[in-house]
Structures are given as C-alpha cells and as structure tokens.
Amino acid sequence: MPRTGERGGPQTRARIREVANRLFLERGYDAVTVAEVAREAGVSSVTVFNHFPRKEDLFLDRTEDAIELLRSAVRERGAGVDVLASLRETSMRLFDDRQPLSGVDERSAPFFRTVAESSALVARAREIASELQRTLAGELDADPTYTGDGTLFAALFIAGYTAVMLQTARHLLAGAAPGSVVDEHRVRLEQLFDALRNGVASS
Structure with a gap:
C-alpha cells in the first residue's frame, strides 16, 4: 500500500x-x-x-525545462528577431541569472563531477543532447518564417553549446578558480554565437 x-x-x-x-x-x-x-x-x-x-x-531532471526554452526561443521571439538572436538572448539570460542550465551556477562543479564519474549519466546526457537537437530542428522546420536548414542549424547549435559546457566542466573539475571559469564561459558563449552568425575563420 x-x-x-x-x-x-x-x-x-x-x-x-x-x-x-x-x-x-x-x-x-x-x-x-x-x-x-x-x-x-x-x-x-x-x-x-x-x-x-x-x-x-x-539527477538529469531539467530536460523539460531545456525543451521549453528552445521552443520559446523559436515560437515567442519578437517580430524581426531571427532564431539565432533569440537563442543568444536566452543563453545569455541563463548565464546572467546563473541558472543551472547555464553550467555556471554555484552547484555546477559537484554536478559535473557526479556526471563524469557515472557512465550511465554520461550516456543519458548524450541522449538528452540528441533529444534537444531533434526538438529544435522540429521547431525550425515547423516555423514558416525560418528558411534555413533546421536540422543542420540545430546540430550546430546544440553541439556548440555542449562544447562550451564541457570546457567549463573540465576547468571546474581541474580546480580552476570559479570566477575565471565564469568569465571564460561567457567569452566562449560569445564566440559560439559569433561563429554561428559569421562562420569560423580559417587560419
């Protein structure tokens, strides 16, 4: 009972x-x-x-929150605001508010450590990334104002955001000063959106 x-x-x-x-x-x-x-x-x-x-x-219980953020970024963006600009605004708001999904809240280091120590959590995190990618691609394909390749854009954005998070996790787990890690995280976020907007310059 x-x-x-x-x-x-x-x-x-x-x-x-x-x-x-x-x-x-x-x-x-x-x-x-x-x-x-x-x-x-x-x-x-x-x-x-x-x-x-x-x-x-x-432990990885914020998938629905992340899905809703992606949907809102596409569906609720203002007139004349493209998807990339809307996603940038959403990402920077998460960062500024130190939300858990930003990867830079006060509990990020122990969270990343716990995930890294479990193959089951690592595998689930990868599944979630794929789910978010499919969600964003679906939203873009259903949006009549979006004329690009939704599948490609979603893959690039999710992979890029994941890469930023993973680099932050590595630095935190290596014992880097949290303040410097947060500063570097913001720089990498800006670089991500610049690259998505303008492409990656060749050396």
Whole structure:
C-alpha cells in the first residue's frame, strides 16, 4: 500500500529530487539505489518511478525545462528577431541569472563531477543532447518564417553549446578558480554565437 500522501504532485516530486541529488552528490550516482532514495524521501519506489521514469532522470531532471526554452526561443521571439538572436538572448539570460542550465551556477562543479564519474549519466546526457537537437530542428522546420536548414542549424547549435559546457566542466573539475571559469564561459558563449552568425575563420 502506498504511504499517506506519497502520490502528491509537485511537492512529492521536489522532495524526491532533493533527496536524490543530496545522496548522489554525497556518495556518487552509481552507489545509490532508487530504493534508498525512496526510503529517504518517505515514498515507495513505485512513486519515485511515477515521477521519474528513469533513475538517471532523478539527477538529469531539467530536460523539460531545456525543451521549453528552445521552443520559446523559436515560437515567442519578437517580430524581426531571427532564431539565432533569440537563442543568444536566452543563453545569455541563463548565464546572467546563473541558472543551472547555464553550467555556471554555484552547484555546477559537484554536478559535473557526479556526471563524469557515472557512465550511465554520461550516456543519458548524450541522449538528452540528441533529444534537444531533434526538438529544435522540429521547431525550425515547423516555423514558416525560418528558411534555413533546421536540422543542420540545430546540430550546430546544440553541439556548440555542449562544447562550451564541457570546457567549463573540465576547468571546474581541474580546480580552476570559479570566477575565471565564469568569465571564460561567457567569452566562449560569445564566440559560439559569433561563429554561428559569421562562420569560423580559417587560419
């Protein structure tokens, strides 16, 4: 029998996520079972999976947020604003607000370390990148004002943004000063959008 209140909505989900993240960061993703997360959160394993279909989603739980940001960047951009400019605005806003999806919030270093230490999380992160690429390509193909190659643009943007994040992760995990890493992250973001706008100059 489910425990009282364990089928609750957002509050139950938030409690499960908070407990899972704490345990994963303390002990490593692979060392923690879903049953342990459920017990610590005061729910059943079934309830955990009702909210998070895969164990990996307990830690990499912002896919829907990222999808919504991509959709909004395409669908809700202002008149005369092209997709690249809209994506740049969205990315810079994430950076300025130090949102988790920016890769430069205060918890980024332990987050990147936990992912890097788990092959399951690394594999899931790659799947998410592919899902985001397909989402952006689909949005562009459905937008009558976009006349470019949506599949190619989506591949370049997602790959570029991922490359910026990975470089930041490497620097943080190598022990670089967080302030300098944040500054370098912004520079690389600017370089990414310049390259997408103007191309990469040959040497």
